[in-house]
Amino acid sequence: MNSFEFNKIAGAVLATALVVFGLNQAKSMIYHAEKPEKQGYAIEVAETGGGTGGGETTPTESLGTLLAKADPVKGQAQAKACLACHVFEKGGPNKTGPDLWDLVDRPIAAHEGFAYSDSMKEHASDKWTFENLNKFITNPKGFAPKTKMTFGGIKRDQARADLLAYLRTLSDSPKPFPAP
DSSP, X not given: OOHHHHHHHHHHHHXXXXXXXXXXXXXXXXXXXXXXXXXXXXXXXXXXXXXXXXXXXXXXXXXXXXXXXXXXHHHHHHGGGGGGTOOOSTTOOOOSSOOOTTOTTOBXXXXXXXXXOHHHHTTTXXXXXXXXXXXXXXXXXXXXXXXXXXXXXXXXXXXXXXXXXXXXXXXXXXXXXXXX
16 A cells, blocks of 8 residues: 555544544534533432331322322223233123222122132231222232232322222222212
8 A cells, every 4th residue: 555545544534533523522512511410310209108018108198089089081091901810890700810890898809719819818807998909009019918919009199099990980889989
């Protein structure tokens, strides 16, 4: 290779470097961003209740207040995720999970023909009140640690209230909401 070819290649490399550094300097003159005092993004997280143990969040409003303004139509859209394991029809078959028709105020772990985990059977003396359903839907593993339900839970208070309002409609005689 002769010196003329080498000079052309070296000139092209230097010209490219000059353009790149020049554009970087021009960009700095046009776009100027202040450096933050602290690196990263601020993410707001709901406060957890002290000593609840199950990772449950303390709602900012009472369950009765949330249910009073709940929208069953939004809850029905929320419940589509449940259709993978549950049915919502009267006398419907059990799937991976039990049928959820007339769930509110039904005894826990008492649906005919479904094999509940031992963890759920420990709650058999209780009923699926709105409060118990709210705790379970928030964190199923926190409510019954060895439950078969693999769902991670719904963290947003109003989304849970909407779902509970929809579950309430799945009955011939819907149960009243708790007082706000």
